[in-house]
Amino acid sequence: MNGQERDGRDYPAASSKKYHKSLNQALEDSFLRKTLDKFAVQYRSSREAIFSGLAEKELIREVALAKDGALSRIGELYGEFAQKAREKGLIVHRAQTAQEAREIISNIARENGAKKVIKSKSMTAEEIDLNRALEGAGLEVVETDLGEWIIQLRDEPPSHMVLPAIHLSRFQVAEEFAKLTAGEPDTDIGKLVKVARRELRAKFAEADLGVTGANFAVAASGAIGLCTNEGNARLTTNLPRIHVALIGLDKLVPTAAEALSILRVLPRNATAQPITTYVSWLTGIVDYGAAADKGKIVHAVFLDNGRLDLIKDPKCREVLRCVRCGACANVCPVFRLVGGHRMGYVYIGAIGLILTYFLHGREKAKNLINNCVGCEACKDVCAAGIDLSGIISEIRARINEEDGAPITSSLLSAVMGNRDLFHALLKYAKYAQKPAVTGSFVRHLPEIVAGSHGFRALPAIANRSFRETWPQLEAQMAPKLGQSKGPRVAVMAGCAHDFIYPEQLVEAVKLLLIKEAKVSFPTDQSCCGLPLQALGQREASLKTAKTNLRAFAAKDLDYVVSLCPSCANFMKNRYPLLFAHDPDLLEMAQNLSARVIDFSSLVKNVLKFSPDDFTPGSLKVAYHSPCHLGRGLGVHQEPRQLIALAGQYLKTPEEEVCCGFGGSYSLKFPEISAALMKRKLESIDESGAEVLVTDCPGCVLQLRGGEEQRKRAKAAAQAGGQAKAKDYAQEKSLKIQHISEFLSENIKKATK
Amino acid sequence: MPNSEGPPSFSAVNEFKKKAQAVSTETVEVKGLGGALDYLLKVAKEASPASLLPVSGAEFPKASNRAEPRKKLIAAPGLTDADFDRLDKKASELGFGLIRKGLRDFVSGFEVAFSVAAFGVAETATCVLENESEDARLAGMLAETHVVALDKKRLFETSRDALGLLEAALNRPANFVSFISGPSRTSDIERVLTLGVHGPFHFHVALMD
Ligand code: SF4
Numbered sequence: 030m031n032g033q034e035r036d037g038r039d040y041p042a043a044s045s046k047k048y049h050k051s052l053n054q055a056l057e058d059s060f061l062r063k064t065l066d067k068f069a070v071q072y073r074s075s076r077e078a079i080f081s082g083l084a085e086k087e088l089i090r091e092v093a094l095a096k097d098g099a100l101s102r103i104g105e106l107y108g109e110f111a112q113k114a115r116e117k118g119l120i121v122h123r124a125q126t127a128q129e130a131r132e133i134i135s136n137i138a139r140e141n142g143a144k145k146v147i148k149s150k151s152m153t154a155e156e157i158d159l160n161r162a163l164e165g166a167g168l169e170v171v172e173t174d175l176g177e178w179i180i181q182l183r184d185e186p187p188s189h190m191v192l193p194a195i196h197l198s199r200f201q202v203a204e205e206f207a208k209l210t211a212g213e214p215d216t217d218i219g220k221l222v223k224v225a226r227r228e229l230r231a232k233f234a235e236a237d238l239g240v241t242g243a244n245f246a247v248a249a250s251g252a253i254g255l256c257t258n259e260g261n262a263r264l265t266t267n268l269p270r271i272h273v274a275l276i277g278l279d280k281l282v283p284t285a286a287e288a289l290s291i292l293r294v295l296p297r298n299a300t301a302q303p304i305t306t307y308v309s310w311l312t313g314i315v316d317y318g319a320a321a322d323k324g325k326i327v328h329a330v331f332l333d334n335g336r337l338d339l340i341k342d343p344k345c346r347e348v349l350r351c352v353r354c355g356a357c358a359n360v361c362p363v364f365r366l367v368g369g370h371r372m373g374y375v376y377i378g379a380i381g382l383i384l385t386y387f388l389h390g391r392e393k394a395k396n397l398i399n400n401c402v403g404c405e406a407c408k409d410v411c412a413a414g415i416d417l418s419g420i421i422s423e424i425r426a427r428i429n430e431e432d433g434a435p436i437t438s439s440l441l442s443a444v445m446g447n448r449d450l451f452h453a454l455l456k457y458a459k460y461a462q463k464p465a466v467t468g469s470f471v472r473h474l475p476e477i478v479a480g481s482h483g484f485r486a487l488p489a490i491a492n493r494s495f496r497e498t499w500p501q502l503e504a505q506m507a508p509k510l511g512q513s514k515g516p517r518v519a520v521m522a523g524c525a526h527d528f529i530y531p532e533q534l535v536e537a538v539k540l541l542l543i544k545e546a547k548v549s550f551p552t553d554q555s556c557c558g559l560p561l562q563a564l565g566q567r568e569a570s571l572k573t574a575k576t577n578l579r580a581f582a583a584k585d586l587d588y589v590v591s592l593c594p595s596c597a598n599f600m601k602n603r604y605p606l607l608f609a610h611d612p613d614l615l616e617m618a619q620n621l622s623a624r625v626i627d628f629s630s631l632v633k634n635v636l637k638f639s640p641d642d643f644t645p646g647s648l649k650v651a652y653h654s655p656c657h658l659g660r661g662l663g664v665h666q667e668p669r670q671l672i673a674l675a676g677q678y679l680k681t682p683e684e685e686v687c688c689g690f691g692g693s694y695s696l697k698f699p700e701i702s703a704a705l706m707k708r709k710l711e712s713i714d715e716s717g718a719e720v721l722v723t724d725c726p727g728c729v730l731q732l733r734g735g736e737e738q739r740k741r742a743k744a745a746a747q748a749g750g751q752a753k754a755k756d757y758a759q760e761k762s763l764k765i766q767h768i769s770e771f772l773s774e775n776i777k778k779a780t781k
Numbered sequence: 782m783p784n785s786e787g788p789p790s791f792s793a794v795n796e797f798k799k800k801a802q803a804v805s806t807e808t809v810e811v812k813g814l815g816g817a818l819d820y821l822l823k824v825a826k827e828a829s830p831a832s833l834l835p836v837s838g839a840e841f842p843k844a845s846n847r848a849e850p851r852k853k854l855i856a857a858p859g860l861t862d863a864d865f866d867r868l869d870k871k872a873s874e875l876g877f878g879l880i881r882k883g884l885r886d887f888v889s890g891f892e893v894a895f896s897v898a899a900f901g902v903a904e905t906a907t908c909v910l911e912n913e914s915e916d917a918r919l920a921g922m923l924a925e926t927h928v929v930a931l932d933k934k935r936l937f938e939t940s941r942d943a944l945g946l947l948e949a950a951l952n953r954p955a956n957f958v959s960f961i962s963g964p965s966r967t968s969d970i971e972r973v974l975t976l977g978v979h980g981p982f983h984f985h986v987a988l989m990d
């Protein structure tokens with residue numbers, strides 16, 4: 030796109046300052062918030078229903094395989110399609126760039142003397158900004174998908190790939206339609222749809238050129254497949270004499286079989302329908318009745334626009350599997366808060382962040398790409414099994430390498446990449462924070478970090494880190510450890526537990542000892558490397574990861590447990606990928622990966638704690654599922670079963686929705702992090718739970734910090750201004766615990 | 782084609798009917814094409830008059846005359862001459878107009894279209910139409926109500942079971958193959974489901990023995 034703005038429209042993520050301003054506006058848009066909240070909740074349940082009884086992951090794997098197969102021989106498939114389609118009378122073009130595609134289509138219109146163009150929805154046409162080019166060539170262009178037409182009338186880009194006008198209310202639509210019908214705005218949705226039917230039918234009848242995209246281009250037969258619910262693509266391809274299909278090269282499939290595999294997942298994932306109302310398959314030149322002497326003309330314009338380069342990129346090529354179902358936006362907690370206009374340049378949601386970089390360039394992507402909390406909800410539902418969240422962090426690393434990293438993240442990475450320096454600094458911080466600490470929180474933040482970051486109280490750094498506590502703990506345990514026959518378990522502390530919440534780790538170790546685990550703590554371990562990766566600091570991340578490969582290399586370990594699922598997930602699922610290039614390190618990484626286990630699974634499945642071990646408390650306990658435990662490690666049942674063993678588990682509706690922490694994300698996008706946290710705490714309030722248990726120190730930090738801040742705000746409101754620490758200490762509040770603390774608290778006395 | 786020779790699969794028929802309900806498709810079981818055409822006439826009787834959309838150059842609005850009430854129209858382009866004539870007789874007795882050609886002139890819309898499906902898929906309550914001729918294609922797009930006759934012996938459990946038929950259809954020199962699973966629909970305004978955007982408001986399938 031050569032960096033020019035589309036239609037002269039504003040791009041919210043053009044600069045960091047502008048982006049934050051726009052995000053704040055979105056957060057205050059109550060219609061948008063309500064609409065997207067409702068959508069997120071309904072989508073989740075209807076998707077679950079439509080996949081019930083089907084082997085969802087298997088179907089997704091089939092799509093991935095079909096797409097990978099096609100991508101691996103895309104040139105050949107293009108040749109086959111072109112030959113078949115030409116034999117049947119189509120005119121086939123291949124455009125290397127967006128500019129070329131625009132010129133080809135403008136020329137087709139000019140050569141045939143076309144004046145009026147109708148379009149059925151095509152994201153590829155949005156990608157090349159086709160409307161502007163055609164209008165520039167003097168053509169009238171009318172979108173016929175209802176949502177797309179509405180936003181065309183308002184001169185806005187789509188805010189969702191499947192539901193382009195989801196950000197608008199019926200009142201806004203009525204207002205727009207009233208301008209056309211010169212009547213009173215009628216806000217009845219049925220009537221609004223009829224207005225579209227009437228107005229657009231006339232456009233269909235007059236048009237001489239119809240533009241569509243394609244969901245499939247079938248090489249074996251030179252046929253294209255189009256999915257719609259409204260039926261507009263049917264009229265678009267049939268009423269005008271000329272049909273132009275604009276097709277991304279990634280839409281090629283070898284045969285109809287692959288198309289049918291995709292068709293089993295695409296509508297289910299997009300709108301929770303078993304199939305779209307219409308799937309139209311077009312091949313050859315069908316008869317055209319309006320003028321016997323002038324037959325139908327069909328052009329297929331294939332678009333490269335960076336796709337072939339992307340195929341050569343082994344880490345990211347799977348992006349091209351995307352079938353544009355939109356699900357990665359539907360489940361994204363950030364999309365849910367701020368909507369699609371702030372989640373992509375043309376394509377929207379997780380895939381939008383990614384494609385903005387690959388198709389529209391680094392400048393457009395560099396602010397956008399950071400607006401991902403890393404919850405992996407997108408990856409979990411992707412119709413094509415794309416590792417979306419992984420690719421987002423890969424792109425961050427590339428942008429850092431290409432552009433130079435921001436000074437703050439480089440500093441941080443220099444510190445965290447050097448274990449001794451990092452630990453020395455933390456020790457220093459512990460003393461430096463002294464005057465500002467109240468209980469376990471920092472009382473007030475220095476001016477520079479306060480401001481929009483004041484949404485949650487920050488935890489104080491612990492007086493004694495876990496690594497400082499360990500020698501004493503080990504000495505106490507020595508007699509018991511000596512004779513224990515249980516599994517050999519090494520503890521991976523992780524930064525948060527080591528330096529902020531060592532007490533959670535101490536409770537965990539006590540629990541492990543009850544079941545006679547042989548616990549060890551290799552002291553030369555380091556940060557897992559995930560925070561560095563999230564900042565796009567690839568080198569530093571590799572360095573700390575390597576340190577850990579050595580620290581946990583002991584052959585006799587049965588398990589390496591981490592109480593932080595982000596560490597566990599990173600070590601288990603990412604380490605082997607990080608070292609794929611080095612056979613020796615890869616072997617070490619695979620060995621470690623096989624041993625890594627999360628705390629809840631260790632306690633429930635290996636150490637087999639049972640009802641006999643607990644005296645269940647009487648409080649109602651809600652659960653928050655950390656993203657990297659549930660979706661990352663696929664652990665869903667164990668923590669819930671443990672809570673039920675040791676207390677009164679109360680199921681709440683949004684257990685699996687991100688709390689907004691996301692490590693450094695919460696520092697970069699405090700406004701969104703705060704909104705996610707607030708929603709989380711409110712949903713717990715609504716449930717009536719008295720305790721909230723989770724199994725991640727990051728979530729504890731976020732939620733306790735948020736709860737503390739709510740308490741302070743309440744006390745301040747009551748005191749009519751600044752409340753003193755002793756005032757808000759009195760406020761009743763939700764108890765938030767790591768599962769190790771919760772289990773330890775409810776363990777039977779005799780067992781202890 | 783598992784059922785083309787043997788008896789129709791009842792489980793597939795039931796599955797089709799069940800899935801049809803979920804997508805607002807009306808189903809009925811009938812005896813052969815005759816039964817389907819009788820059902821078509823019944824649907825036409827109950828259909829409300831089409832609201833004609835203002836389209837410049839279209840034939841029908843010009844022909845319609847206020848003094849003489851406009852007849853309800855049925856388009857049935859796919860029928861053989863003999864079937865068409867038989868239907869035409871019955872239709873005119875009931876006061877309906879029957880058309881089979883020049884559908885492009887009726888782009889303002891009309892009441893009912895009739896098609897015969899090439900095959901069907903139970904899992905998604907889908908009728909598959911193969912129409913190379915423009916009149917056959919347009920009929921189901923322009924009418925407010927679409928009635929499709931589907932031979933039970935050509936009903937498959939899943940789309941994959943019919944892959945061979947789909948591939949054969951796409952291998953023809955020219956073809957327009959439509960999977961239709963219900964009336965035209967949109968959820969583009971406030972995600973409220975609304976039937977009948979650009980295509981039919983009503984979709985009926987007559988399952989033929
Ligand atoms: S990882 Fe989570 S926040 Fe990031 S794009 Fe995916 S769904 Fe959105």
Ligand code: SF4
Pocket residue numbers: 350351352353354355356357358378379380407410411412413414415417
């Ligand atoms: S990336 Fe996956 S979930 Fe997102 S639109 Fe593409 S196929 Fe759908």
